[in-house]
Amino acid sequence: xxxxxxxxxxxxxxxxxxxxxxIQHLVMSGASLLIALAVGLPLAVLIISRQTxxxxxxxxxxxLRTLPSLVILAIMMPFMGIGLAPxxxxxxxxxxxxxxxxxxxxxxxxxxxxVEAATGMGMSRxxxxxKIRVPLAAPAMFAGLRTAAVQVLAGATxxxxxxxxxxxxxxxxxxxxxxxSRLLVGALTIAVLALLAEFILxxxxxxxxxxxxxx
Amino acid sequence: xxxxxxxxxxxxxxxxxxxDDLSMVVPDGETVALVGPSGCGKTTTMRMINRLIEPTEGxxxxxxxxxRKVDPVQFRRRIGYVIQQVGLFSHMTIxxxxxxxxxxxxxxxxxxKRRNEELIELVGLDTSMLSRYPRQLSxxxxxxxxxxxxxxxxxxxxxxxEPFGAIDPIARTRLQNEFRAILRRxxxxxxxxxxxxxxxxxxxxxIAIMRAGxxxxxxxxxxxxxxxxxxxxxNFVGADRALKRLSLFEARNVMSAPDEAVAKAQVSGDTxxxxxxxxxxxxxxxxxxxxxxxxxxxxxxxEAVFAV
Ligand SMILES: Nc1ncnc2c1ncn2[C@@H]1O[C@H](COP(=O)(O)OP(=O)(O)OP(=O)(O)O)[C@@H](O)[C@H]1O
Ligand SMILES: [Mg+2]
Numbered sequence: 001x002x003x004x005x006x007x008x009x010x011x012x013x014x015x016x017x018x019x020x021x022x023i024q025h026l027v028m029s030g031a032s033l034l035i036a037l038a039v040g041l042p043l044a045v046l047i048i049s050r051q052t053x054x055x056x057x058x059x060x061x062x063x064l065r066t067l068p069s070l071v072i073l074a075i076m077m078p079f080m081g082i083g084l085a086p087x088x089x090x091x092x093x094x095x096x097x098x099x100x101x102x103x104x105x106x107x108x109x110x111x112x113x114x115v116e117a118a119t120g121m122g123m124s125r126x127x128x129x130x131k132i133r134v135p136l137a138a139p140a141m142f143a144g145l146r147t148a149a150v151q152v153l154a155g156a157t158x159x160x161x162x163x164x165x166x167x168x169x170x171x172x173x174x175x176x177x178x179x180x181s182r183l184l185v186g187a188l189t190i191a192v193l194a195l196l197a198e199f200i201l202x203x204x205x206x207x208x209x210x211x212x213x214x215x
Numbered sequence: 216x217x218x219x220x221x222x223x224x225x226x227x228x229x230x231x232x233x234x235d236d237l238s239m240v241v242p243d244g245e246t247v248a249l250v251g252p253s254g255c256g257k258t259t260t261m262r263m264i265n266r267l268i269e270p271t272e273g274x275x276x277x278x279x280x281x282x283r284k285v286d287p288v289q290f291r292r293r294i295g296y297v298i299q300q301v302g303l304f305s306h307m308t309i310x311x312x313x314x315x316x317x318x319x320x321x322x323x324x325x326x327x328k329r330r331n332e333e334l335i336e337l338v339g340l341d342t343s344m345l346s347r348y349p350r351q352l353s354x355x356x357x358x359x360x361x362x363x364x365x366x367x368x369x370x371x372x373x374x375x376x377e378p379f380g381a382i383d384p385i386a387r388t389r390l391q392n393e394f395r396a397i398l399r400r401x402x403x404x405x406x407x408x409x410x411x412x413x414x415x416x417x418x419x420x421x422i423a424i425m426r427a428g429x430x431x432x433x434x435x436x437x438x439x440x441x442x443x444x445x446x447x448x449x450n451f452v453g454a455d456r457a458l459k460r461l462s463l464f465e466a467r468n469v470m471s472a473p474d475e476a477v478a479k480a481q482v483s484g485d486t487x488x489x490x491x492x493x494x495x496x497x498x499x500x501x502x503x504x505x506x507x508x509x510x511x512x513x514x515x516x517x518e519a520v521f522a523v
Contacts, residue, residue: 117302122292
């Protein structure tokens with residue numbers, strides 16, 4: 001318990017480096033989530049009516065998903081060097097699978113009766129996509145974002161290995177000087193961030209989709 | 216008018232025909248009920264009319280146009296369609312569901328709102344339901360919304376796949392009667408699928424009895440019930456077909472001039488003969504008085520009922 005107290009005291013006494021690391025962590029995670037959304041959602045829409053493209057994309061992304069975060073980070077280095085940018089790219093790769101796969105499956109498995117009714121009443125293909133499929137798949141897309149957010153916040157812990165900074169710096173430093181309270185500064189904050197993200201996104205999801213699910 | 220000319224549908228090469236060389240004419244303003252056992256091709260037949268399924272062979276004309284030659288999207292907006300599984304849009308309110316086709320057609324918001332209110336009442340639901348979501352309705356209520364949605368833009372042609380299937384018997388009869396009244400007021404060409412021969416008799420100007428992708432008999436309810444072409448139809452319409460047939464006639468059309476005697480029971484002019492006969496049996500009488508608005512307008516005898 002005293003270790004936790006030590007960690008909190010350290011944060012209190014060193015606001016500047018703590019805030020800088022926190023902001024780096026959030027910027028890195030936020031940016032990669034945004035990029036993953038910007039790539040993943042349109043891609044899901046694009047491949048929904050193209051069977052081969054869908055199979056290829058899903059397989060590629062599934063293969064990426066099996067790679068450990070550290071490996072992705074390491075692979076980035078020879079191509080992009082070190083710093084924030086390669087970290088963001090690596091984290092984007094981490095965020096892409098849950099976002100793309102959830103969105104794709106959500107769009108694909110939309111209630112076929114709704115699609116049949118929409119077709120039968122004279123909606124065009126694009127109207128069915130935008131007015132029926134996308135809104136019906138929105139909860140699945142949101143679930144993908146939730147998973148990705150937690151993964152990215154946790155994954156960003158490894159960014160120090162390629163000079164990306166963030167809260168992982170404290171863990172690396174703590175390990176280096178065998179200072180457990182310093183290690184906890186990073187670890188605890190990351191854990192709190194991940195839990196908070198999960199909580200806020202779950203709440204948002206509920207607010208957004210409660211009515212239609214009849215809750 | 217809907218014309219189906221030697222239409223067949225095979226799902227996949229070499230598979231048995233789901234619809235097999237089917238020909239049928241649905242005259243303008245008439246209602247045709249497709250009945251038959253599960254899997255006999257009713258839904259497939261219906262879905263070929265609005266081109267949700269392309270026929271393997273044959274030609275389908277709707278209002279003088281070959282359906283293969285029209286733009287399916289525009290064409291379908293003029294055809295009300297109730298699917299067997301209702302298929303409401305769960306992310307839209309009931310109002311948005313009912314107003315979907317009017318919105319596609321570019322109606323303004325106030326017109327859509329008025330139409331929604333009209334329709335929700337027509338199908339026997341409260342206007343407060345309009346702001347709900349489909350999951351907040353019972354199965355029967357959802358089905359009524361499905362019917363309202365199909366009627367929304369007042370299409371000249373309606374295709375309905377078991378539209379009243381999930382509704383309890385009392386509400387169902389009421390809705391069928393409402394629906395018949397609507398059809399009398401506004402001329403619509405309707406193809407409806409049902410499992411329920413009573414529903415077919417009540418709503419259909421003609422009934423098509425289907426079996427294994429073919430029409431076995433296509434006739435008026437009267438003819439189907441009085442002269443089934445074979446054992447299959449006879450079985451399908453049931454042993455009480457003579458009684459069912461009585462429900463096709465109203466007392467006022469069969470009664471004779473009012474006589475002096477006061478009968479033990481009374482019916483109104485629009486009572487069907489089946490109910491009138493039931494009234495005679497209940498009163499142990501061989502005649503009933505036909506009374507409209509307090510005045511005796513005729514006498515209906517058992518002999519007259521038996522003679523129709
Ligand atoms: N998309 C499809 N692919 C393959 N076979 C199909 C398809 N749709 C229908 N069928 C087959 O065609 C036949 C007729 O089906 P259809 O849905 O028209 O029956 P139905 O008369 O409407 O039955 P029900 O009363 O159970 O709704 C069935 O044997 C069914 O399995
Ligand atoms: Mg069917």
